[in-house]
Amino acid sequence: MQIALGVMPLPPAHPVESLYQAHHSWLTGWLRRKLGCPHSAADLAQDTFIRVLTAREPSVIVEPRAFLTTLAKRVLCNHYRRQDVERAYQETLAQMPQVLAPSEEDKAIILQTLLELDQLLDGLPRPVKRAFLLAQVDGLTYPQIAAELGISVATVKRHLHKAALRCYFAL
Amino acid sequence: MDFSAQVAEQAVHWLLEMQQGPLNPRQQHAWQQWLDAHSEHRRAWEHIQRVNSRLRGLSSPLAHAALNAPQAASRRQALKLLLLLGAGSAVTWGLRAHTPIPALLADYRSPLGQRRRIDLGSGGQLQLNSASAVDVQDHGAQKLIRLLEGEMLLSTPQAVTVQTAQGALRTEGARLNVREFADRTQVALFEGRVELTRSGHADMLLPVARQLSFTSTTVSPPQSLDANSGAWVDGMLVAAHMRLGDFLEELGRYRRGQLGCDAKVADLLISGTYPLDDSERILDLLEISLPVKVKRFTRYWVNVEARV
Numbered sequence: 001m002q003i004a005l006g007v008m009p010l011p012p013a014h015p016v017e018s019l020y021q022a023h024h025s026w027l028t029g030w031l032r033r034k035l036g037c038p039h040s041a042a043d044l045a046q047d048t049f050i051r052v053l054t055a056r057e058p059s060v061i062v063e064p065r066a067f068l069t070t071l072a073k074r075v076l077c078n079h080y081r082r083q084d085v086e087r088a089y090q091e092t093l094a095q096m097p098q099v100l101a102p103s104e105e106d107k108a109i110i111l112q113t114l115l116e117l118d119q120l121l122d123g124l125p126r127p128v129k130r131a132f133l134l135a136q137v138d139g140l141t142y143p144q145i146a147a148e149l150g151i152s153v154a155t156v157k158r159h160l161h162k163a164a165l166r167c168y169f170a171l
Numbered sequence: 172m173d174f175s176a177q178v179a180e181q182a183v184h185w186l187l188e189m190q191q192g193p194l195n196p197r198q199q200h201a202w203q204q205w206l207d208a209h210s211e212h213r214r215a216w217e218h219i220q221r222v223n224s225r226l227r228g229l230s231s232p233l234a235h236a237a238l239n240a241p242q243a244a245s246r247r248q249a250l251k252l253l254l255l256l257g258a259g260s261a262v263t264w265g266l267r268a269h270t271p272i273p274a275l276l277a278d279y280r281s282p283l284g285q286r287r288r289i290d291l292g293s294g295g296q297l298q299l300n301s302a303s304a305v306d307v308q309d310h311g312a313q314k315l316i317r318l319l320e321g322e323m324l325l326s327t328p329q330a331v332t333v334q335t336a337q338g339a340l341r342t343e344g345a346r347l348n349v350r351e352f353a354d355r356t357q358v359a360l361f362e363g364r365v366e367l368t369r370s371g372h373a374d375m376l377l378p379v380a381r382q383l384s385f386t387s388t389t390v391s392p393p394q395s396l397d398a399n400s401g402a403w404v405d406g407m408l409v410a411a412h413m414r415l416g417d418f419l420e421e422l423g424r425y426r427r428g429q430l431g432c433d434a435k436v437a438d439l440l441i442s443g444t445y446p447l448d449d450s451e452r453i454l455d456l457l458e459i460s461l462p463v464k465v466k467r468f469t470r471y472w473v474n475v476e477a478r479v
Contacts, residue, residue: 088240092233097474100431102230113225114237121238129238135190136226137234138471139283139427142191160187168219169179 016052019064024049027068034076044079048072078119085118086111120167131156132163174215181205182215231428231471280304281321284425286403295327300350300403301425301447322350324404337387338369340377348382348401357384359400408445408453415439415461419475426450428471435477436463 027048032041051071089111093101102110121129127149134140134148142160146153165171174182185202188194194202206212281287281299289297291307291314299305303321307314314331316323325333326346333340333349335356340349345363349356358365359382367375369387377383381393382400398411399421410418416437423430425447439461445453454465457475464478 084240085237089233089237092236096232097431097433100429100472100474102233106228110229110233111237113229114234117226117229117234118238118240126239130235133231133234133238136223137229138231139227157187160190161183164183164186164219165179168183168222169174169176169215171176171179 016049019052019068020049023064023068026065027072030069031072031076040079044072044075047075047079051075081118081122082115085115089114117167120170121163124163124166127151128159128163131159132167135160174211174218178209178211178215181212182219185216186219232469278306283427286406291327291329291331293327293329295329295331296325297327298324298404300324318349318351318356320351322348322403324348324401337385338367341366341368352384355384355386358382359396361396361401402444403447406447408447410441410443410445412440412442415441415457415463415475422447422450422453428469428473431474433474433476436461436475439463 024045028041028045031044031048032038035041035044048068048071051074052068093107101107121132131145131149134145135142140148142153142156145156149156151159185205188198188202206216279287279289279297279299281301281303283302285301287299287303289299289305289307291297295314297305297307297316300322303323304319305323306317306319308317309315314327314329315334316325316331317334323333324347325331325342327342328344330341330343333342333347335349335351337356340347340358343364345365346361347363347365348359348361350358358367358377360377360379362379365377367377367385367390369385372388375390378393380396382396383393384391399409399413402409408418408421413421414437416432418441419430419432422445441457441461443460445456454473454475457463458465458478462478464476466474466476468474
């Protein structure tokens, strides 16, 4: 990807609005080519502009289309990851005996919580995530987690420290 | 709801300390001092508790499967080509916006699988069963106990009001067991005087040595005390011709994870006195006394099925 170094200061009144008007249909087209699905493309284009609104970045945007595709790639990656998480969730649910499956009402809450948690812990190594789940969801003690993962208790503690900062404080 | 990195570090430090076992009195004191030192400390701590309450509501097999979800093979290549972003895309949305679960901020709380005894003073005593929470307030001569979650046994010579989501129980010199269900309160009165008050309804004196359930609008007919009523205080689960399905549901209150029962065996009847502190042993005993098989998918995911 080539980023031209032109600088386009956004007009102060409605910076996002003008960005939207100028590039929304182009972005939707870009997403449709990546996804092959017009409905999702429209949704993800909206999500991308929501990111623009919430991004705490300077109001000077270098190359608006490059900026938008960077954000859109993040949105797209999230979208794929959500699909992966949801598929793993549904597959496991299907294997669970009926009596053990959560109620319909709980299912929606559980999936939503899992998607959020997955996003928060995104990028952490797998053993760190597993240690965190074993501690917070399964309620295992540190020595039990150490035995389960085949690592030392000190490592368990380091993993949990890292995951906890991320999960509770997004650090 | 933003916390400084320093406060976040401190809060996580205390969380990890507590997860390693009960704090000693010196640590307990230090933790309390930290908590009281600044309102931001307390907010950070409450924030952690709220997130944890949501995590505890997750199903273990689903959580592990979902967070370890592999990437769909068809997309791996496509994503590589997208040359994506660094890892630092964690966003702080979601978890923080949810409403607090009041029980987590309760005055007294008992963890899953553990019982807790609280001294009310003047000879009064309150015991909490597994995964229960209460707030205790002093209103002059009157004490108010709010049962937020779970089950409690109150034994006191004083006048105490017990408030549940469905109504209030005004007690005097009574010994009673109160359990909060999702939609009703169950109360068993062993001795003393207890009056049930609900807004819009006449007060009602509860019969001694009987148990009943009430909602904000209805009261079930009183029944004789069930053999298991209050037995948890002694760490026992007492079954007298109890359906296996009900027995396992009861046992599930004291264990982590999922404890299921196949419909084929749910109506088998079981009798006996079982020590709650060793639920694994109870499950082993089931295989001896009933034509069932206990299937353990993982330590936290157990199902009781018909023996083939």
